[in-house]
Amino acid sequence: MGRRYILLCFLGVMAGLTFSAIAQERTNSATSSNAATPAPTRVAGATPAAKPASPSSAATAEDAAAVERALRVEGEKRFRTNCGRCHMAPHKFPPRVMATAIRHMRVRAMITDEDMRLILHYMTR
Amino acid sequence: MRRFTNGTRRHYACSMVLALTLSTFLAFRSDAQSPQSEDVKPVPLFTGSAGFVTSFDGGEAHLGPIASPVLLIPLNKRWLLETRATFESDMVQEPGLSGFHGKVAKAVDYAQLDFVANPYLTVTVGRFLTPFGIFNERLYPVWIRNLQTDPLILPIGIGPSNASTGAMLRGGFKAHPQFDINYAVYFSALSTASPADSDRLAGGRAGIFVPHVRLEIGGSFQHLLQQERSNSFGFHAIWQPPAWPLDIRAEYAHSQRGSGYWVESAYRLSQLAFFHNEMRRVQLVARMQRFIAGILASDSLPAVNTKKFEFGLNYYFIDGLKGIGSYGRQFSADGNKNVWTLGLTYRFVLPLGHAGSE
Incomplete structure (x- = not known):
């Protein structure tokens, strides 16, 4: 029974x-079929608004910086939300240390793949 | 022609279901994870925690040194070997002897190999912390827990030495823009080899996390496949109101050996305007819990109905180093008593290789 x-x-x-x-x-x-979207912004739910390609390289650089900023802000948000569920959010670690820690946390705390990528992006920049 | 018994048929059906389910999950594109998540090559880590907690339990002094080293070895892009051992002692004054004496207890908490199959599934084999409720798996280390005493209901559903030996499927994924789902299903075989003993059992846990309101709720179920072959179940919740530095956690567990609940809240004084640099390091904690004895006896659970109230104060010196102090009052038919704790906990992280980016 x-x-x-x-x-x-x-x-x-x-x-x-x-x-x-x-x-x-x-x-x-x-x-991901949206080819105009840069690779980092393929993270569902965290996708900053994709801007149309600009003819000038300055505008392109600005776009990239904006995307980077948006990713970092979203990464920090996910970091506080996910890590803080169980413990105090730790200070930043070196990139390779963080890559291992986040894989460990993915298993232990069942962090989603999307959150893992954004947190890793935030913690390693 | 071979005739199948009912038991054989059931096992066959179970195996088929497992195989089908596994193949369904493994059929997803293995490159569904963005390669960017592996831009940085992970390095093996030697991490863990250590602590020294002094407690006065009903007037008797206990000294509790504890060390829990964790070894994390990432292999390739999808594998992780992780293990944790715990060395602890409960030193007390013995009649006729001076000083405190106690034996060092050793345990292999987990020694598991994880394979991240795809964004939805991680396959784990080996010895793993039994995912029943949240405390055992996520809140147990001394540097994480807000109060150093274990909840009364902790032994329910986690097996001997808090771990299982077998296989587990688990994962977490965004099921809807508003919430994530996490799950774990596992089977554990009987092991009597101390300190890696485990029960024969099967079970699962599932939870929903709503990031917007920082609320997680979930439930656990387990069936013991030995002895009385009983069922256990439980529920858990974690809520961190986004506007306040407040953590609220709660668990309920039920089994034939007992049932009960605990509710804990922890508040950081970071919003106070005065002495802000000091106050932001201070955390006030309160926990209430109740245990109701079951129809079967258990060595690890209280023998009678018990209530306990605890209040604590934690001070975070630096990231990873925490001073703790708490007072608790326990009420039970065996007698009421006070429990005081005072101590320090520390979390360390040592990379076993070059830690910078490549």
């Missing part, structure tokens, strides 16, 4: 996760 419950629970959880994952995958595919 107990095993039946486990099997049903397992099936229910997995079915829900599968549907969610498929939906998310579709969203990601649609987002």
